[in-house]
Amino acid sequence: MARSDWRRLDESDVRVRPGKGTRPRSKRRPAHADASPAMVTAKDRGRWTCAVDADPERAVTAMRARELGRTPIVVGDRVDLVGDVSGRPDSLARIVRVDERTSVLRRTADDTDPYERVVVANAEQLLIVTSLADPPPRTGFIDRCLVACYSGGLQPVLCLTKSDLADPGELLASYADLAVPAIVTRHDEEPTELRDRLAGRVSALVGHSGVGKSTLVNRLLPDAGLATGEVSAIGKGRHTSVSAVALPLPSGGWVIDTPGVRSFGLAHVNPDDIVLAFPEFAEAAEECPSGCGHLGPPEDPDCALDDVVKSGEARPGRLASLRRLLASRAGLDVL
Structure with missing residues (x-):
């Protein structure tokens, strides 16, 4: 190519080989239709022991697949495995899916x-x-x-x-x-x-x-x-x-x-989550003022749960027990 021809080239004419890590990654992931269902039974330093088909005789060691990222996996989780699920010594499977948890x-x-x-x-x-x-x-x-x-x-x-x-x-x-x-x-x-x-x-x-x-x-x-x-x-x-x-x-x-514990923090629990476990009070709780902790006077003087007891729709002991749990959640208990 003559020197004068270089002047007619623009950036679209230049072919650049992409460097490592610059190639677009496909968003398509394998379906793993042949994955084996299993239950997680133990965890140790980034490895999980899984029972294939929840069969304790089919214990497999597995690692978390890269596509799961930092998805938490705990004992009791139902998962899908691919790779070596034979359970032979030194074999290693991969956890590719974690099922939705029931509890x-x-x-x-x-x-x-x-x-x-x-x-x-x-x-x-x-x-x-x-x-x-x-x-x-x-x-x-x-x-x-x-x-x-x-x-x-x-x-x-x-x-x-x-x-x-x-x-x-x-x-x-x-x-x-x-x-x-x-x-x-x-x-x-x-x-x-x-x-x-x-x-x-x-x-x-x-x-x-x-x-x-x-x-x-x-x-x-x-x-x-x-x-x-x-x-x-x-x-x-x-x-x-x-x-x-x-x-x-x-x-x-x-x-x-589970490991023995000295404390059981409840920072993640909302008071309404607890009230829902008491059907006779759940509807009345919706009438409480915004921010009501349902503890009753003096903390929550306008709590509507008292009206349920006054109407005879619930026993006083049930409300007292519910409020004891709510006080525990609020950190007002003594462990």
Whole structure:
């Protein structure tokens, strides 16, 4: 080409080879129609253990596919896997989809923490394990777990341990108006009622350290081998579970043991989420002034929930229980 011809060229005539990282990425993603459904049973340092078809005999180690980005994946999640799902040593599958969750157990570190943590997904019920003595029961913690159940779509169940050391009557009476199912256990009897309650279901267990949660799991599953710890001298248990893990039950179903916690933050919960769990008050709550916390006088003097009780449409004990849960959510309880 003559030198004079260069002057007639413009930028559209110049062919530039794109550098690394400048080529447009396709938005099309594989459909993964042949992906295998699975349930997440454990997590450890960026790897997830999954049971293919929720079969505990088909355990697979998987990583999160790049296209999922930072999508959170927790124990109990239903996922789709591709790649090597044989479960052979050193094999690795990829999680390419996470199904919509039917329920979530969430908490924050405290009531001011804006970051919520999903502890368990897709559990049908939450067993709130509380010892009747050594350490003594903490109703504030129970109330907060109830709030988490109502806002997350789980069925709460009280599981009271160490009934050989104290009478459960008083604690059961304080939750009678909430109609929460309760199971009472003791160390010298087989937990038959508990086994029946768990059979065929996905259940999560939560409780302070030292209340006997891991001991119960060891009795339900002798081969689980979960560590148990003694209660410290100041009445607080030592932590024995360090991460959530789903364990298959001989009678079918799964039990998800969660780490022992000392606090249960509820910064992510809206008061209206709790009221919706009480159908007799849900409609009246819509008539409350904007910003009403439904706590009643003196905090919320114009709360419409009192009118429901005055009209005879709800028992006073139900409203008192609801407001106790709302006070717990607002941080007015003592754990």
